[in-house]
Amino acid sequence: MEIHKAITDSDDRRLKTKYNNAVYVIQRALTLYNIEEVAFSFNGGKDSTVLLHLLRAGYYLHMKERMRCDEELTYNQCKFPIRTIYFESTSAFPEINSFTYETATKYNLQLDIISQDFKSGLEGLLKTSPIRAIFLGVRIGDPTAVGQELFSPSSPGWPAFMRVNPILDWSYRDVWAFLLNSKVPYCSLYDQGYTSIGSVYDTVPNELLCDNNPPGDKVEYRPAYMLSDGRSERAGRVKKSAQRLANNVSQSNGVSNTESQQTCIPTASVLGVGDEILFGTVEDLVGPSLCKKLHSIGWAVTQFNVLRSDIDSVAESVERQKSTNEMVFIYGGIGPLHSDATLAGIAKAFGVRLAPDEEFEEYLTNIVGYQCTGDRNEMAQLPEGITELLHHEKLQVPLMKCQNVVILMATNLPELDKEWDCLIELASSNGLLLLPKPFSSKYLTTLLSDVEVAQPLSALRIEFPDLSIGCHRKSRHGQLVITLKGKDEAKIDLATEGLFKKFKPGAFSVEK
Known part of the structure; x- marks a missing residue:
């Protein structure tokens, strides 16, 4: 089988490990469920394209093991029998639709075309078929991946089936290493700078792949596999809200946002x-x-x-x-x-x-x-x-x-x-951290006892609630150090004057 040979002949140790783990999950699922009880959700994207060929390889190895055959299987013996579901959408890219149908023809897929949303379509399909498990091309980092495992039952409120996720722990670079090493076709949009494809309304080429020096005035993009940081895979997904809060300068009680950040x-x-x-x-x-x-x-x-x-x-x-x-x-x-x-x-x-x-x-x-x-x-x-x-x-x-x-x-x-x-x-x-105005501080020392200063300091805290007033002694019988901290230096000075007025002159010294 060409996929299995391409990956096992590769020098990419990481890819081999990912491949072997994914194929094991597939073979495990094919052992747990009859072939009529499994299905594959294909959407024409890079992840589901990877999964398609992993399923082909996994089924091939499953049949070899089942038939205890050491030689290559014939076409009919390893013909891909897994039911394939395609949720057709009017908002899908024409290239995605074309690639899906071309792939179905090339690999003789049993394609079930559903024009409803994913949940409604599944409800109708599972009512009329014995499907118990569905292979999905979900990867870590996908919005739907949180909390999922290799085998995860469907969420509450959904029709009951087992989600099988063979490439859950694959990275963006793992996906492209597989596609390029196995030399299988993929949707042409990926050669035009698209790195994560949704609908025509929320997907644009990834600006990180923009060629800054194209011939003439034409904007060109490098292929998706040239994206150096997989974390930016979804950078081509357009935000639903065009309004950026960061560009707004909000006013609150006549104080600008910049000023409030400084004093907060x-x-x-x-x-x-x-x-x-x-x-x-x-x-x-x-x-x-x-x-x-x-x-x-x-x-x-x-x-x-x-x-x-x-x-x-x-x-x-x-x-x-x-x-x-x-x-x-x-x-x-x-x-x-x-x-x-x-x-x-x-x-x-x-x-x-x-x-x-x-x-x-x-x-x-x-x-x-x-x-x-x-x-x-x-x-x-x-x-x-x-x-x-x-x-x-x-x-x-x-x-x-x-x-x-x-x-x-x-x-x-x-x-x-x-x-x-x-x-x-x-x-x-x-802007990793907010860098507000630093604290101002004043340190006062006194030989007064704790009892003498306790009540005046309590009153001071009530009068100046936005100041931090602390006390400590450097030694048990040493001077008492009173610390006043806050963002408003004028208030610290007022609090200091208020405290001085409650005692005889010279009761406090100001530390430098």
């Missing part, structure tokens, strides 16, 4: 993960230093917790903190060991699973070598669909961001300093 106090939570810290075996310097750094750029830290190296503990804390703070910063527990629960905990907090990330795996491979990472590197399993890699030329491995949760790799202060500097540079260039 964004909040962050800092979470450390590590049993060694809780046992007292390791002194945690990263967390306190991170709190200082956040404060230095005008952020208020509402929580600083150290968590057990336990998935549930991380998940519960992240879920709580991400909904009550603008950002959550988490460190520790990143790695391949059994105690490294951070990424799994974050995935659970967002209700997604850990899934292979090809780009992150490449970074790790460059550091420790392929022989150490293997085919299923646990450190390259990231929360699916929500993880953004934060690249910086000074970082050997990019940091990660899952929506409003930033994952730091630092285990010591020099590493934290380096990562923090990179974060600030990224914040300045692409």
Whole structure:
């Protein structure tokens, strides 16, 4: 069978692994269900084209094993019998329709053409056929992929069938490696710069493939397989809303958006993960230093917790903190060991699973070598669909961001300093972090007792609720240090004058 031979003869070790895993899933499904009970949803796109040829190869190997045949099968013996469903739409590209029908003819597909929406069409089809399982070309990163496994029952409210997802863990580059290595035809739109094809109303060529120097005035695009970053696969999907909030300058009580950003106090939570810290075996310097750094750029830290190296503990804390703070910063527990629960905990907090990330795996491979990472590197399993890699030329491995949760790799202060500097540079260039007006501070020292200053300070807090007023002593019998912090320096001065008036002159000194 030409597909099986093309992939097994390839030097691409990763592709072989992906191929073997996908074919195993297909053979497993063909063992669990009779051939009349399975179907294949084909839409003419690149993913379903890959799945078509994987099914052809999987069925071929299934029949060879079933017939215990060591020689090549005849055409009739391996003729593709799986029922193929095509949901025809008036909004589909003509090229998609043409390719679908040409493919059906070329490979003798039993094509069921349905003109209804996917759900209604399936309901009608399953009422009149014995279909129990449907092969789908769903991949991680697809909007419908969240929560799915290789074998996943249909969602509540849908007709009952088993979703079989052989290429669930395939990346954009895996798809193109398969298509190019196996030399099978694919829709011509992909050679015109389209990287993810929906309807004619929401799909345009990917601007990242635009040829900046075409002959004449004609705009040209490179083929889809030349897209270097698979994360931008859906960049050619047009947003439904043309209005961009970022371009609007909203007014609130006569204050511009820029001014309000400068005077606001964004909040962050800092979470450390590590049993060694809780046992007292390791002194945690990263967390306190991170709190200082956040404060230095005008952020208020509402929580600083150290968590057990336990998935549930991380998940519960992240879920709580991400909904009550603008950002959550988490460190520790990143790695391949059994105690490294951070990424799994974050995935659970967002209700997604850990899934292979090809780009992150490449970074790790460059550091420790392929022989150490293997085919299923646990450190390259990231929360699916929500993880953004934060690249910086000074970082050997990019940091990660899952929506409003930033994952730091630092285990010591020099590493934290380096990562923090990179974060600030990224914040300045692409708005990763809001950089508001920093806090102003005033430090007062006094020999007065706690009892003497307690009531006046309580009254001051009521009078100036937007100021932070803290107290501490450098030693048990040393001077009391009173700290006033806020975004409005004039209010700090007013609060200081108000406190001075309640005591005799000279009761307080202002620290420089």
